[in-house]
Amino acid sequence: MSPMVGSGGIDFHTHPVLVREMVERHPELERAAREVFHIGNVFQPLETFLLELDVAGLERAVLLPIDCTTTRGMPIYTNEQVAELCALSDRFIGFASVDPHDPKHVEALERAVGDLGLRGLKLAPGLQGFRPDDRALYPLYAKAQDLGIPILFHAGMTWEPGVRVGAGHPLAFEEVAREFPALRIVLAHLAWPWVLEAVALALKYPNIFLDTSALYLDNPRDFLAFAMAQQVPLTVWERSLRHQLVFGSNYPRVEIKNMAAAVRALGLSPGCLDLVFRRNAARLLGLE
Amino acid sequence: MIIRLERVEIQTRADKDLVDLTSHMERVVAESGVREGVVYVMTAHTSSGILVTEGLECLERDVLAHLERLAPDQGAYWHNRYLDFDGRLGFNAGAHLKSILSGYFAYFPVSGGKVVRGSRQRVYFAEYDGPLARTVYIQVLGLG
Numbered sequence: 468m469s470p471m472v473g474s475g476g477i478d479f480h481t482h483p484v485l486v487r488e489m490v491e492r493h494p495e496l497e498r499a500a501r502e503v504f505h506i507g508n509v510f511q512p513l514e515t516f517l518l519e520l521d522v523a524g525l526e527r528a529v530l531l532p533i534d535c536t537t538t539r540g541m542p543i544y545t546n547e548q549v550a551e552l553c554a555l556s557d558r559f560i561g562f563a564s565v566d567p568h569d570p571k572h573v574e575a576l577e578r579a580v581g582d583l584g585l586r587g588l589k590l591a592p593g594l595q596g597f598r599p600d601d602r603a604l605y606p607l608y609a610k611a612q613d614l615g616i617p618i619l620f621h622a623g624m625t626w627e628p629g630v631r632v633g634a635g636h637p638l639a640f641e642e643v644a645r646e647f648p649a650l651r652i653v654l655a656h657l658a659w660p661w662v663l664e665a666v667a668l669a670l671k672y673p674n675i676f677l678d679t680s681a682l683y684l685d686n687p688r689d690f691l692a693f694a695m696a697q698q699v700p701l702t703v704w705e706r707s708l709r710h711q712l713v714f715g716s717n718y719p720r721v722e723i724k725n726m727a728a729a730v731r732a733l734g735l736s737p738g739c740l741d742l743v744f745r746r747n748a749a750r751l752l753g754l755e
Numbered sequence: 756m757i758i759r760l761e762r763v764e765i766q767t768r769a770d771k772d773l774v775d776l777t778s779h780m781e782r783v784v785a786e787s788g789v790r791e792g793v794v795y796v797m798t799a800h801t802s803s804g805i806l807v808t809e810g811l812e813c814l815e816r817d818v819l820a821h822l823e824r825l826a827p828d829q830g831a832y833w834h835n836r837y838l839d840f841d842g843r844l845g846f847n848a849g850a851h852l853k854s855i856l857s858g859y860f861a862y863f864p865v866s867g868g869k870v871v872r873g874s875r876q877r878v879y880f881a882e883y884d885g886p887l888a889r890t891v892y893i894q895v896l897g898l899g
Contacts, residue, residue, distance in 0.1 A: 487888075504842070505842040506841070506842040506843065507838075507840050507841040507842055507843075508841060508843070509887075509888075511887060511888050512766065512888050514766055514888075515766070515886055515887055515888055518766075518768055518769075518885075518886035519886060521768075521886075522769060522770055522885075522886055626837065626839070626842065682844055683837070683844075684835075684836075684844075685835045685844075685846065686829070686835050686844070686846035687846070688829060689835075719843075720842065720843040720844075721843065721844070722884075724770055725846075
């Protein structure tokens with residue numbers, strides 16, 4: 468087992484698409500996993516997910532749905548299904564997603580937070596077919612800001628068929644960060660390959676956070692060493708962005724154990740690792 | 756002629772893990788009704804293995820440590836790339852190579868309705884990329 472980095476570590480970026488018990492209860496989730504999320508791995512019992520956290524030395528995981536009903540005909544988990552899965556284990560922290568093309572998406576977010584107890588909002592501009600700086604989304608951002616919840620955006624490259632790579636360019640989030648200074652924005656996947664641009668945003672805007680869930684070449688250890696210690700100097704995380712980086716694995720596209728080991732191998736100080744694995748996420752989620 | 760095939764699901768609990776399947780195998784043989792024949796134990800996964808060794812914790816650790824030396828998880832593998840059919844990168848060539856080294860099945864004779872094996876021999880499911888729920892097939896063939 469990997470050594471623990473303090474207690475209470477959180478994986479800020481997981482997708483519950485392979486949980487077998489949920490597929491048995493909601494058969495449409497099989498199609499969501501195979502045809503919308505495009506994951507080919509075998510469905511696993513819930514216990515495997517929890518053991519993954521154990522092996523990685525982490526306590527809890529953020530579960531991310533994506534409501535792409537308009538663009539793909541169905542969501543990857545509804546908010547109700549996320550809440551249902553969270554009820555099966557207190558180690559899960561559920562996020563909501565809303566369809567940006569649904570005229571009632573603000574109300575949907577209010578319900579998800581107020582009635583279902585979800586603690587953040589996940590949006591994927593490419594898959595959901597919108598521009599982050601489209602002002603039509605500003606009421607949604609304002610609502611998230613009012614509710615005090617973070618928004619985690621897919622950023623950077625995507626393998627998603629039919630979606631342009633450029634749809635995830637991080638500079639598209641600058642206006643949102645500027646217009647909503649109290650809204651906490653997490654850009655996923657280090658916005659790779661635009662890590663330098665994502666770092667520039669985070670350096671300028673204290674409400675921009677990045678998550679580590681990036682893997683596009685080689686293996687987690689070699690890739691993160693490239694993206695986080697060659698594309699930018701490792702010192703930028705330690706000295707400037709230690710309070711704006713959270714651990715994320717992108718499980719099950721990457722095993723939590725492998726991404727956790729890769730982050731721990733970067734050479735960050737124990738204090739910085741504690742922020743990345745635990746304290747920054749806890750602060751974003753209002754758990755402190 | 757009796758042919759019985761049983762699927763067994765095993766929940767492994769660690770990245771590397773050895774799970775003793777001997778009692779599973781003996782139960783399937785006993786329930787099959789085969790008196791004289793053979794039993795095979797096979798993993799359905801290419802990042803796991805089936806191996807036979809003595810049932811000692813020290814040996815279990817030595818086996819896994821030696822396989823790690825022969826086929827380390829970290830390496831400059833061709834498999835470290837995006838696999839579109841899986842929607843993710845591979846990067847577990849070390850587990851696949853360990854699987855080849857340990858093999859994917861074991862065979863034992865059955866005589867008098869019991870598995871014929873050495874007193875120290877135990878049959879193990881070997882996990883090289885866990886934790887995962889894994890499938891093992893146990894097949895008994897013979898005369899009742």
